[in-house]
Amino acid sequence: MSETMSHAKNQPAHQPLEDPFWLTARMASKIRSLWMLWTYPFASVGSRFCAHYSCDLRRPIAPYVKIGDSVLLDREVWVNIPVLPDNNEPVIVFDDGCKVGRRCMISARNRIHFERNVIFAPSVLVMDHNHAFEDVNVPIKDQGITPGGTIRIEEGCWIGFGAAIVCGKGELVIGRNSVIGANAVVSRSVPANSVVAGNPGQVVYCPSEADKS
Amino acid sequence: MPRLSPRDMSADRQRGAVAEDSFAAISRIGTKLNSIWLQHTYPFAEFGRGVSVDYSCDIRRSRSPAIRLGNDIYLASGVWIDVEPGAPGPEPKVVIGNGCAIGRRCTILARNQIVLEADVLLGPSVLIMDHEHECSNLEKPVHAPGFAPGGRIFIGRNCWLGIGAVIACGSGDLSLGRNSIVGANSVVNRSFPPFSVIAGNPAKLIKTYDQQTGKWVRASG
Numbered sequence: 080m081s082e083t084m085s086h087a088k089n090q091p092a093h094q095p096l097e098d099p100f101w102l103t104a105r106m107a108s109k110i111r112s113l114w115m116l117w118t119y120p121f122a123s124v125g126s127r128f129c130a131h132y133s134c135d136l137r138r139p140i141a142p143y144v145k146i147g148d149s150v151l152l153d154r155e156v157w158v159n160i161p162v163l164p165d166n167n168e169p170v171i172v173f174d175d176g177c178k179v180g181r182r183c184m185i186s187a188r189n190r191i192h193f194e195r196n197v198i199f200a201p202s203v204l205v206m207d208h209n210h211a212f213e214d215v216n217v218p219i220k221d222q223g224i225t226p227g228g229t230i231r232i233e234e235g236c237w238i239g240f241g242a243a244i245v246c247g248k249g250e251l252v253i254g255r256n257s258v259i260g261a262n263a264v265v266s267r268s269v270p271a272n273s274v275v276a277g278n279p280g281q282v283v284y285c286p287s288e289a290d291k292s
Numbered sequence: 293m294p295r296l297s298p299r300d301m302s303a304d305r306q307r308g309a310v311a312e313d314s315f316a317a318i319s320r321i322g323t324k325l326n327s328i329w330l331q332h333t334y335p336f337a338e339f340g341r342g343v344s345v346d347y348s349c350d351i352r353r354s355r356s357p358a359i360r361l362g363n364d365i366y367l368a369s370g371v372w373i374d375v376e377p378g379a380p381g382p383e384p385k386v387v388i389g390n391g392c393a394i395g396r397r398c399t400i401l402a403r404n405q406i407v408l409e410a411d412v413l414l415g416p417s418v419l420i421m422d423h424e425h426e427c428s429n430l431e432k433p434v435h436a437p438g439f440a441p442g443g444r445i446f447i448g449r450n451c452w453l454g455i456g457a458v459i460a461c462g463s464g465d466l467s468l469g470r471n472s473i474v475g476a477n478s479v480v481n482r483s484f485p486p487f488s489v490i491a492g493n494p495a496k497l498i499k500t501y502d503q504q505t506g507k508w509v510r511a512s513g
Contacts, residue, residue, distance in 0.1 A: 097353035100329070155370075178435065181372070182397065196433035198425075201372075201399055202417060202456075237427060237434040240399070240419040240458055241477070256430050261419065261458040262479050262493050272430055276479070278493050286430070 107132040121146060122169040131156070139163065140170075147175035147195070159186040161208070161224055174234075190229040197232050200240040200261070205230060207246045233271070239263065322347040336361060337384040346371065358402070362390035362410070370397040376423065376439060380404070388412075389449065403442050409449035409470070420445060420459045422466075448472065448486060471501070 111132040116124060119141040125148035130136065133154045136144070140160040150173045152158070160170050171187045173179075174195040181201040185191060188208040208227030212219050228246040233255035238244070241262040244251070253259070254271030265280040274284040326347040331339050334356040340363035345351070350372040351359065358375040367373075371394050375385045385402040388394070389410040396416040400406060403423035423442025425434050443461040448470030453459070456477040459466065468474070469486025479493040487501035489508065497511040 098333070101352075176433070176435075181399075196435060198435045201419070202397075235433040237425055240421075240460075241417070241456055256427070256434065258425075258427055258434070260479065261460055262456065262477050276494070 104132070115141075122167075125150065125175065134158075142167070143170040145169040145172045147173055147177070149176050151178045153179060153181045153183075153201075155182045156180075157184045157186075159184070160188070161186060162188055187230075188224060188227045190231075192229075192231045194232065194234040194236075194255070196235045197238070198236075199238045200242075202241045203238045204243040204245070205232075205238075206244070207251075209245065209247060233257075319347070330356075338362070340365065340390065343367075349373075358385040360384040360387045362388060362392070364391045366393045368394060368396040368398075368416075371395075371400075372398070373400045374402070376401075376403040395455075403439060405444045407444075407446045409447060409451075411450045412447050413452045415453055415455040415457070415476070417456045418453050418458070420447075422461045424460065424462050454478065 108129070108131050111134070112128055112130045115130055115136070116128055119138055121141045122143060122145040124146040127149045128146055130152040131154040134152045134156045136152070136158040140158070140163070143160055143164065144158065156179050158171060164170060170190055171185060172192045174193060176196040177193045178198045180199040180203065183199050183201070183203045186206045191205060191207055207230045208224045210219050211222040211225050214222055225247065228249045228251060230244060230246050230251045232253045235256040236253055236259070238259045239261040242259045242265065244253070244259070244265045247266065251266070252268045253265070254269055254273065256272050257269050258274045259265055259280070260274065260276030262278065263276050263280045264278040265275055269275055269282060270285055272286050273282045275281065276283050323344060323346050327343060327345045330345055330351070331343070334353050336356045337358065337360040339361050342364040343361050344365070345367045346369040348369045349367050352374070355375040359373060365388055373386055383405065385405055386400055387407045389408055389412065391411040392408050394414045395418065398414050398416070398418045399420070401421045406420055406422050422445045423439045426438055426440045427434050440462065443464045443466060445459060445461050446465065446467040447459070448468055450471045451468055451473070453474045454476035457474045458479045459468070460479065460481055462481070465483070467483045468480065469484060469488065471487050472484055473489045474480060474495065475491025477493065478491050478495040480490065480495040484490055484497065488497050489499035490496060491498050499508045500511050502509045
């Protein structure tokens with residue numbers, strides 16, 4: 080156990096200086112984070128916010144994004160709100176300690192809420208709406224997007240590499256401490272502490288059910 | 293089957309880049325300088341001849357003693373190779389054989405050992421990971437307790453992994469025999485024999501190579 084504990088400090092931001100060339104990228108990321116922290120009109124933003132310089136989070140959507148303490152957005156993360164809402168409710172909420180991996184894409188129309196300590200592997204897609212495609216005579220790109228639903232990912236979940244979490248309508252909740260397997264496609268709610276894998280995503284392990292049987 | 297050697301292919305790439313666009317030459321120079329910088333200043337376990345590492349690759353100096361790169365390897369842009377600090381044993385944790393080509397955005401995360409034999413071809417966005425997050429303690433957040441012990445991964449020579457494939461090993465050994473082909477977005481979590489075509493999530497055997505007829509035949513069952 081002591082050995083596994085020693086791996087816990089595996090944060091790219093806290094590496095010692097190994098190669099002088101890394102300093103350029105580190106400084107660019109630091110400057111970008113501070114710039115966003117000071118000049119972007121976020122709904123709220125906590126301390127120790129860290130965004131890689133290649134992150135794509137535009138200023139117009141910042142009033143609808145709420146960020147807690149120690150949130151990390153790794154390189155090439157894309158945070159998007161396709162249609163700005165009329166009210167001032169935050170649309171995308173990251174609670175304290177969320178770590179968003181490389182190339183993750185988060186696109187919200189209604190509400191996506193990541194609770195505390197949710198971690199993402201690279202290449203994850205989280206989307207609460209979709210393209211409309213009902214009319215066969217109109218190109219899909221001109222049909223706009225569906226009303227969609229809301230997504231809540233509870234405390235301590237781990238989303239595996241390449242997973243897609245999409246919500247067509249209603250509310251999609253991923254229970255606390257759940258694990259989503261690599262390349263899984265999740266479109267329905269998942270109970271707490273479960274392990275989900277496959278396409279379509281199946282609950283392959285759930286301790287509450289394992290206790291019962 | 294006519295087949296270009298990796299050296300021919302890299303020569304092709306160079307000619308193309310220089311002839312097409314002079315701006316492409318800038319990124320080629322960046323990649324060349326990065327390869328030279330890594331070769332001469334990083335303490336790699338081995339760094340072969342003709343290795344090309346794109347300037348956007350993420351390989352940290354502190355991890356390089358556990359990484360062994362053979363000859364004529366090509367690492368495309370955005371490749372990330374990482375070794376868990378404090379992993380047990382002195383042997384190199386990531387071994388990439390001669391002539392391997394690693395596609396864009398590939399991620400190789402090792403704790404015990406990941407071996408890619410010669411001429412393995414990885415498509416874009418492939419993940420190879422031989423351990424996973426420790427999630428047995430439900431009271432702790434997944435990222436706090438570190439990593440489960442995991443297993444070892446061995447990929448035989450001449451394998452081809454399609455775009456988005458995931459090779460994940462939670463425990464024990466996972467070996468993918470030589471000349472196997474893994475379909476796009478497959479999730480491989482167990483071993484497969486040589487000469488297999490596998491696909492799906494979780495991956496299943498689709499075809500095998502029949503030595504007598506010299507053809508790929510659909511796997512029975």
